[in-house]
Amino acid sequence: MSEPKRIVIVGSGLAGAGAAAELRERGYSGEVLVLGSETHRPYELPPLSKGLLLGDTDEPDWVRDEKFFPAHDIDLRGGVTATRVEQEERFVLDANGDEHRYDRLLLATGSRPKRLPVPGADLPGVRTLRTLDSALGLREAFRKADRVVIIGAGWIGTEAAAAARKHDAEVTVVDQAELPLRAALGDEVATVFRDLHTEHGVTWRLGAAIDEVTGDADGVRGVRLGDGTELPADVVLVAVGAAPRVELAESAGLELTAADGGVAVDAGLRTAAPDVYAAGDIASHFHPRYGQRVRVEHWANAKNQGAHVAGNLIGENEPYLRSPYFFTDQYDLGCEYRGLADPATDELVVRGDLAAREFVAFWLRDGQVSAAMNVNVWDGGDELQALVDGRVGVSAQRLREADLGELV
Structure with a gap:
């Protein structure tokens, strides 16, 4: 697959802006255009409900510093909303009526909060x-x-x-x-x-x-x-909850999945449309590790998929293999979660003290580790990742008692 002359990215969040930055870091020298509805420069979402909402900071974590995008010849256009994709003519139309032609297109339009379907849901406050x-x-x-x-x-x-x-x-x-x-x-x-x-x-x-x-x-x-x-x-x-912003993809005729409402992409984040990719919240990705489609709305997925899809946009053909990951901080509790569990059917195994809120929780499916969550326990993150990524087969007793390094 030859290298494209012009890549257009719709969505200036972490997935879209991260992909643009990664393109330059991989040495891509063609045109990169990023269209985003927000007027702020690209930022990450986790601090919004954590440090910023708590009052510990007045700014989010910016995807890149203020000078990065112009310094790397990335045409970042804020306050511009894409309204239509024309596959045959290969252009994106925006709300101002401007056409933006592409050789390859990445859709990274993110999610919006779900509304409450009751009277009074739109009241001030x-x-x-x-x-x-x-x-x-x-x-x-x-x-x-x-x-x-x-x-x-x-x-x-x-x-x-x-x-x-x-x-x-x-x-x-x-x-x-x-x-x-x-x-x-x-x-x-x-x-x-x-x-x-x-x-x-x-x-x-x-x-x-x-x-x-x-x-x-x-x-x-x-x-x-x-x-x-x-x-x-x-x-x-x-x-x-949140709903993926798929209106642009749907109007372009891209396949949406019935199970999660996302844009259907293959293991390499490609849609069935020629030279059109999707990443981040909207991507219903066929995950080789799980053998099924997975749509994840967490920060790490947007960050990692954005970086990964950049390589495929310029000619690579690599599957996206990372396990889902997220973290939370609430009062004096901090935790990290890796993997993809079904708590309704998976076996829960706890290592540590639930009452003290210092523990690691594992979920086992068919005797293999499907997910792990460390709560106020900060050693062994690499081992937990390896257990999840490798779908390691292990007994509940050994998970509770053995040295984590011995299980990997």
Whole structure:
């Protein structure tokens, strides 16, 4: 496959901007154009719900410093929204009516927060968290609020709860699930997170449905639950997940997957359309390690897929093999998660002390390590990665007792 003269990247987040930077670092000398709807220069998302929301920093982690893109002849255009891809003519049309021709195209359009399908969901004071501006606005709202209601007990919801408590707001978290993070971690490990937040003053309303967000044009007043309970609130954060931004791909005729709604790509992040690739949140990637499609919305996936797809854009044909990875920091708990578990069916093995919140959790599937999560335990990260990547076969007893290095 010959090297293209012009590569267009739609999406200026970590996957798209990271791919552009990697192209130059691999010595690509052709034209690189990055189109992004945001006006800020490219930044990473994790600090938005962590350090920035907590007030520990006023800036995100930038993908590259301010001078990098012009210095490396990368045409980065912020505030430009792509509206159509014409495959046959090989161009991207933007909202201003400008056409941007490409030899190869990367779609890295990311995700948007899901909306709450109840009355009052659009009232002033109802917020989501996805962008730098939304994080700064939410932090200021937390500082001023007496009472915060967070709808959704996933990673964003629980991290935001920790931040709101740091800003001395009363916090109630509502979710239909019986435990926070239950789908990702299963009951036993999810209970650790529930108890952690309870100890820090968070009130839980679990197993609860939302009927309405109450208020008027002057702002939100509260949340009404399915049982009629009224939760007063100055701020309501909706954190019920994210949806991939696939409208551009869909209108271009690219295949979307029924299971996760992402853009279908092969092991090398290529779509079925000639010279069109997808990476990051939108990519439903056929993962050779798992033998199935995987769509991951975490930071490491965007970073690593963006860097990887750069090589394939300029002629390589390498499969993307990395295991999913994410991390969280909540109060005095920090953890890293590697792999892809199904807590409903995988066997949980705990090494350490759940009550002390110092442990490593493993998930076994057919006697092999499908995932591992270290909580406030910082030794052995390489060994955990190797156990997950290698789908190492091991007994539960040895996972609890043996030296990790001996298991790899």
